[in-house]
Amino acid sequence: MTNLVLFGPPGAGKGTQAEFLKEKYNLVHISTGDVFRFNIKNETALGMLAKSYIDKGALVPDQVTIDMLNAEVEKNADANGFIFDGFPRTNAQADALDKLMDSKDSQINAMIALEVDDEVLVKRLLERGKTSGRADDADEAVIRNRIKVYYNETAILKDYYTAQDKYFGVDGVGSIEDITVRLSSVIDNL
Numbered sequence: 001m002t003n004l005v006l007f008g009p010p011g012a013g014k015g016t017q018a019e020f021l022k023e024k025y026n027l028v029h030i031s032t033g034d035v036f037r038f039n040i041k042n043e044t045a046l047g048m049l050a051k052s053y054i055d056k057g058a059l060v061p062d063q064v065t066i067d068m069l070n071a072e073v074e075k076n077a078d079a080n081g082f083i084f085d086g087f088p089r090t091n092a093q094a095d096a097l098d099k100l101m102d103s104k105d106s107q108i109n110a111m112i113a114l115e116v117d118d119e120v121l122v123k124r125l126l127e128r129g130k131t132s133g134r135a136d137d138a139d140e141a142v143i144r145n146r147i148k149v150y151y152n153e154t155a156i157l158k159d160y161y162t163a164q165d166k167y168f169g170v171d172g173v174g175s176i177e178d179i180t181v182r183l184s185s186v187i188d189n190l
């Protein structure tokens, strides 16, 4: 199995790149943001709970997110491997992911981070907000809070995976195709 964590701040382009990489490498793409939005749309209990955090640009509590992620992985027992997008976002989530991979006699092969400057992120997210229908993209204060939460709670995961020699940073500015090439060259060398 090849299991990748696609990493980077909100608006870095994880979802866009995951769409290409999942086809190219035959992996199952799990985006925690997408699963939450699906639940919000369908007005499930999980969706209602998640919405109260997402609308503020805060993280959904770890245990809720971890349980959901475990369930998504279990739904895809035959997968060749996974691209995790938006997970892990905290140390507790990274520990839970290691345990989950262990239980499948597998492991995370790499965390690949898309590196993009903050002001570029804000611009991209405001632009996306015009068409995405995502409330959390429409409000600059919420966007800035998401970026702040990223630096306060999520960015430390770079150290977590660096300590295991699994962190790879990629320049996330350029054409979509160029960035796919950069990511692919990391994956091909794993």
Ligand SMILES: Nc1ncnc2c1ncn2[C@@H]1O[C@H](COP(=O)(O)OP(=O)(O)O)[C@@H](O)[C@H]1O
Pocket (backbone or CB within 6 Å): 009, 010, 011, 032, 033, 034, 036, 053, 054, 057, 058, 059, 060, 061, 062, 065, 085, 086, 087, 088, 089, 093, 136, 146
């Ligand atoms: N792993 C996670 N842990 C906690 N909350 C999460 C997680 N993944 C997604 N969320 C919630 O869903 C929101 C949207 O996630 P996502 O679509 O990945 O957005 P972004 O564009 O901010 O990367 C986040 O701001 C957060 O509230």
